[in-house]
Amino acid sequence: MVDAAGRAIGERGLANVRIKDIADQAGMSPGSVLYYYPELDDLLIEVHQETVDQYFAQREQFLDGLDRPVDQLRTALRTGLPSGPDDVTARLLYGMHARCEASPAHAALMTNLFDREVALYLTILRSANEAGDVELRASAETIARTLVALEDGLGLHIVSRTRPMTIDAARTIMTSCAEQFTGVTLSS
Amino acid sequence: MVDAAGRAIGERGLANVRIKDIADQAGMSPGSVLYYYPELDDLLIEVHQETVDQYFAQREQFLDGLDRPVDQLRTALRTGLPSGPDDVTARLLYGMHARCEASPAHAALMTNLFDREVALYLTILRSANEAGDVELRASAETIARTLVALEDGLGLHIVSRTRPMTIDAARTIMTSCAEQFTGVTLSS
DNA sequence: GAGTTATTTGACTATATTGTCAAAGAACCG
DNA sequence: CGGTTCTTTGACAATATAGTCAAATAACTC
Numbered sequence: 001m002v003d004a005a006g007r008a009i010g011e012r013g014l015a016n017v018r019i020k021d022i023a024d025q026a027g028m029s030p031g032s033v034l035y036y037y038p039e040l041d042d043l044l045i046e047v048h049q050e051t052v053d054q055y056f057a058q059r060e061q062f063l064d065g066l067d068r069p070v071d072q073l074r075t076a077l078r079t080g081l082p083s084g085p086d087d088v089t090a091r092l093l094y095g096m097h098a099r100c101e102a103s104p105a106h107a108a109l110m111t112n113l114f115d116r117e118v119a120l121y122l123t124i125l126r127s128a129n130e131a132g133d134v135e136l137r138a139s140a141e142t143i144a145r146t147l148v149a150l151e152d153g154l155g156l157h158i159v160s161r162t163r164p165m166t167i168d169a170a171r172t173i174m175t176s177c178a179e180q181f182t183g184v185t186l187s188s
Numbered sequence: 189m190v191d192a193a194g195r196a197i198g199e200r201g202l203a204n205v206r207i208k209d210i211a212d213q214a215g216m217s218p219g220s221v222l223y224y225y226p227e228l229d230d231l232l233i234e235v236h237q238e239t240v241d242q243y244f245a246q247r248e249q250f251l252d253g254l255d256r257p258v259d260q261l262r263t264a265l266r267t268g269l270p271s272g273p274d275d276v277t278a279r280l281l282y283g284m285h286a287r288c289e290a291s292p293a294h295a296a297l298m299t300n301l302f303d304r305e306v307a308l309y310l311t312i313l314r315s316a317n318e319a320g321d322v323e324l325r326a327s328a329e330t331i332a333r334t335l336v337a338l339e340d341g342l343g344l345h346i347v348s349r350t351r352p353m354t355i356d357a358a359r360t361i362m363t364s365c366a367e368q369f370t371g372v373t374l375s376s
Numbered sequence: 377g378a379g380t381t382a383t384t385t386g387a388c389t390a391t392a393t394t395g396t397c398a399a400a401g402a403a404c405c406g
Numbered sequence: 407c408g409g410t411t412c413t414t415t416g417a418c419a420a421t422a423t424a425g426t427c428a429a430a431t432a433a434c435t436c
Contacts, residue, residue, distance in 0.1 A: 013289070015203060015286065085289070091289065098282070098286060100347075100350075101273070101348070110345075110350050111349075111350045111351040111352065114345065114350050114352065118352075138367075142360065142364050145353075146338065146361050149345065150337055152341035153336075153338055153339065153341025153342070153344070156341070157302065159288075160288035162288075162295070162299045164299065164303065165302070165333075165337075172330065173333055173334050173337065176326045176334065177365065177368075179326075180325060180326065180368040
C-alpha cells in the first residue's frame with residue numbers, strides 16, 4: 001500500500017497524485033484506500049518515512065565493504081547526489097520539502113534524514129582523520145553539515161534541470177569542496 | 189496583476205492558490221483574471237520571472253557602496269540565504285523548483301537565476317583575488333557554483349524548518365566554506 | 377455623443393476529485 | 407455450519423474549482 005502510493009507518486013508527481021492512482025497501483029478500489037487511510041496525509045507521511053529509510057539504508061550499503069575511511073568518503077560524495085533529473089527518490093524527497101511548511105510530521109522526517117546524513121559524514125570524517133588520511137580544517141560537524149547541504153542544493157538543481165548543473169558538474173563540486181576541507185585529493 | 193498573484197501565492201501557498209485568490213488580491217473578479225491569462229501557467233511564469241528579477245536586483249543592491257571586494261564577498265554570503273522559514277520570496281522560488289520538471293519555461297528561469305548568481309560571485313571572487321585579498325584554491329567557477337548551490341541547499345532546509353538548520357548555523361557554514369576556498373578569515 | 381472596441385462581471389456549466397455508505401464478500405471462530 | 411467481524415466494492419452525494427459567456431460597463435475615437 002505504501003509502496004503502491006510511492007509508485008503512484010512516481011508516475012503522477014506528488015502534487016497531482018489522486019486516490020484513484022494509488023488504488024490502481026495497489027490493485028484496489030478507491031474506497032479501500034480510504035478505508036485504511038481516512039486521512040490521506042497519513043499515507044503520505046508513511047511514504048515519506050519509508051523513502052527516507054530506504055534511501056539512507058542504501059547510502060549506508062554503498063559503504064559496506066570499504067575498509068579505508070577515505071574510500072568511504074569518496075563513495076559517500078558520489079552517492080549523495082540524484083542519479084539524474086528523473087531520479088524517483090530524489091524527486092519525491094524534494095517534493096516532500098514543500099509539505100514541511102505546513103506539516104510538522106514531514107518537517108520532523110526531513111530533520112531526521114538530515115541528522116542521519118550528517119552523522120554518516122561525521123563518522124567517516126572522524127575515522128579518516130584518526131587514520132591520518134585527512135585533515136579537518138573546520139570542525140567535523142561543520143564539514144559534515146556543509147557536505148549534506150551542498151548535496152541537497154546540487155541535487156535540487158539536477159532534479160530541476162538547471163542546465164549547467166549536470167551530474168558530472170555536481171560531482172566535481174562535491175569533490176572539490178571536500179578536498180578543501182580535508183586537504184587531500186579525492187577525485188577518483 | 190503579477191504582483192497580486194505573488195501576494196496570493198504568499199498567502200495560500202503556490203500549490204493551493206486559486207484563481208479566486210488572485211482575483212481578490214487584485215480587486216477583480218475571477219473572470220477578469222482569466223481574461224488576461226487564459227492559461228494560468230503564463231501568469232505563474234511571469235510571477236516567477238518577476239520574483240527572480242527582484243530577488244537578484246536586491247542582492248546586487250546590497251553590494252552597492254561596498255568598495256572592497258572582500259566586503260562584497262562577506263555581504264554576498266550573508267544575503268544569499270532566506271531571512272527565515274517564512275521568507276516569502278524564498279518559499280516562492282523553492283516552490284517553483286517543483287514546476288521545473290514539467291515546465292521548460294520555469295526551468296529556464298531557474299537556470300537564469302543560477303547563472304546570474306554564479307556570475308555575481310565570480311566577479312567578486314576575481315576582483316578580490318586581483319586585489320590580493322583572497323586566494324582562489326579552486327577555479328573561480330567551481331567556487332562560485334559551490335557557494336550558490338550551498339546557499340540553495342541551506343535555504344531549502346531553513347524554509348523546510350529542518351530543525352538544526354537555523355539562519356545562524358547556515359551563515360556559519362557559508363562563511364566557513366568560503367574561508368576554505370579563499371584562505372582568509374571572513375566571519376564578521 | 378454616437379459608435380466602436382476593450383474590459384469587467386457574476387451567474388452558470390462542466391469537470392474532477394474527495395469522501396460516504398449500504399450492501400456484498402471474505403475471513404475467522406465457536 | 408451460523409454468526410460475527412473485517413474488508414472491499416462501486417455507485418452516489420458533496421464539494422471545489424476551472425472555464426464559459428451574455429450582458430453591463432467603461433474607455434476610446436471620430
